[in-house]
Amino acid sequence: MNQALTLNGLSVAFGGFKAIKDVSLSVATGELRVLLGANGAGKTTLMDLVSGKIRSTEGSVRVFGQEITNWPEHRIARAGIGRKFQIPSVFRDLTVEQNIQVACCNKHPSVFANLRFGVSADRRRRIAEILELTGLVEVARKTAAFLSHGQTQWLELGMLMAQDPKVILLDEPTAGMTHAETSKTADIINRLKGRHTLLVVEHDMGFVREIAQHITVLHLGEVLAEGSVAEIENDARVRAAYLGSKGIS
Numbered sequence: 557m558n559q560a561l562t563l564n565g566l567s568v569a570f571g572g573f574k575a576i577k578d579v580s581l582s583v584a585t586g587e588l589r590v591l592l593g594a595n596g597a598g599k600t601t602l603m604d605l606v607s608g609k610i611r612s613t614e615g616s617v618r619v620f621g622q623e624i625t626n627w628p629e630h631r632i633a634r635a636g637i638g639r640k641f642q643i644p645s646v647f648r649d650l651t652v653e654q655n656i657q658v659a660c661c662n663k664h665p666s667v668f669a670n671l672r673f674g675v676s677a678d679r680r681r682r683i684a685e686i687l688e689l690t691g692l693v694e695v696a697r698k699t700a701a702f703l704s705h706g707q708t709q710w711l712e713l714g715m716l717m718a719q720d721p722k723v724i725l726l727d728e729p730t731a732g733m734t735h736a737e738t739s740k741t742a743d744i745i746n747r748l749k750g751r752h753t754l755l756v757v758e759h760d761m762g763f764v765r766e767i768a769q770h771i772t773v774l775h776l777g778e779v780l781a782e783g784s785v786a787e788i789e790n791d792a793r794v795r796a797a798y799l800g801s802k803g804i805s
């Protein structure tokens with residue numbers, strides 16, 4: 557199965573207002589797809605539909621061919637859709653490494669019981685790999701409460717990766733970050749390409765240029781354009797849709 561995530565004719569209406577209209581898109585295994593669009597275009601609503609936070613009124617969502625349309629959020633998560641929100645939910649009193657261990661080995665409902673259980677050699681290797689991929693090796697023993705904003709975001713990404721989702725949804729991963737943190741986030745995300753399938757909502761075109769392979773542009777709840785960074789930046793319809801908002805820059 558080459559397609560990790562497939563949306564077909566997806567729509568949602570809030571009262572009489574159709575926020576998402578007949579959206580179809582397909583993300584290949586290992587692909588990083590950027591979802592671009594002006595304020596109110598429907599990006600968050602689309603992520604909410606995929607992750608099961610809200611229910612669609614028409615259309616379907618499939619993960620590796622399995623239909624998950626309108627399943628409850630926890631079942632969609634179990635089917636392999638992992639979502640990272642802007643507000644992190646790390647365990648502030650645990651170290652970076654312990655946070656990843658808890659996420660990796662959450663067999664037991666109690667966080668501390670998970671920490672007491674030994675970690676297999678395989679898991680230990682996976683934790684080390686995640687620390688490496690997220691650039692957190694040097695702060696592995698640091699308590700999460702003392703991390704910078706960027707490090708906290710990278711830790712949450714690492715915790716998500718530790719759960720091995722088939723598809724990772726990232727909602728504005730650089731929000732509130734400094735220039736240096738944004739650049740490091742681009743490095744991290746570029747390292748994930750090919751290993752994970754990602755759907756990333758992002759406004760910052762500088763960042764998008766650094767990470768994007770393929771972009772889908774939403775406008776007023778519909779797919780306006782799809783293509784490479786160069787194709788999207790030179791698309792007259794995309795340029796017109798952004799006029800009056802922040803513009804593509």
Ligand SMILES: Nc1ncnc2c1ncn2[C@@H]1O[C@H](COP(=O)(O)OP(=O)(O)OP(=O)(O)O)[C@@H](O)[C@H]1O
Nearest residue numbers: 570573574575593594595596597598599600601602
């Ligand atoms: N629960 C809701 N009830 C009514 N309208 C909603 C609801 N959620 C979203 N909308 C509307 O749907 C449209 C799409 O909103 P959405 O938040 O998905 O846009 P967005 O592209 O994520 O924008 P932003 O970049 O500002 O976050 C907007 O017009 C918004 O007002």
